[in-house]
Amino acid sequence: MTTAHAHGPRMNLWKHAPDVYKGMAAFEAAASKGLDPVLAELVKIRASQLNKCAFCLDMHFSDARGLGVSQLRLDLLDAWEEAPGLYTDKEQAALALTEAITRLDGGTPQGHYVPDEVYERAAEHFDEAELAHLIAQIVSINAWNRFQVATRAVPESLKGDGPR
Template structure:
């Protein structure tokens, strides 16, 4: 194992935000714009769930902390990975947002099914749904930076 490989096994591959500061700045602006008009707790639930699906430990850690600051309960945070089985803990609106989050994040069939989209559209006005789609898209981009560069939880 080379020194470079050993470093990768225990830390980030690179500090992309420092190496591409204009991209980081643009991503931060997109993130701020995407969350406008959305409930802060819902924002964090969506970000945690997408990050769980994408296996982005850095983002999971960050957004769990942010969810707590926004007033989210420990119980709902713990159950988020199995939200479909714990439906009594999440509102219909939150469940619709989480279903859309998973569908956009996975795109397993190459598209977001009409039933998933329609479910979300039943709970969100068009402008709000547009914001939600932007939020989900943005956290997926953040996750891809984090996973690709192996950003470590608890570090900036």
């Protein structure tokens, strides 16, 4: 049974498709190998911001705080290009790639590609294996976002007593 309530979950997809969850979890684990955990969380948060996934934002803000990421870096992540010195060159390259892969509009009428300059910027900071894992990490969080948004997953922080 599904629910159409605008502010509640529609379904527990993982209950009805546990094999999909297992596959996604395996993909996520493989994608994150060799990536700096802080950088991976920044990427997950940025993609989740673009995709408006409250469930994933709640989870990854918490995970990032657990890794010691400052509140200022989290607060300004949505405007990372306007926060000079707050993110490393490597993080900025990863965030630019995250935005390009998540949006896939290319900024031109032809669209649907990651611009060469964005890819090349990332390639300056990541070796090929790291870059492959970074791309996989970005694809993974986009998939998680889409599952959670489609099913209207309720953020853990909002379960129980309501907003805090």
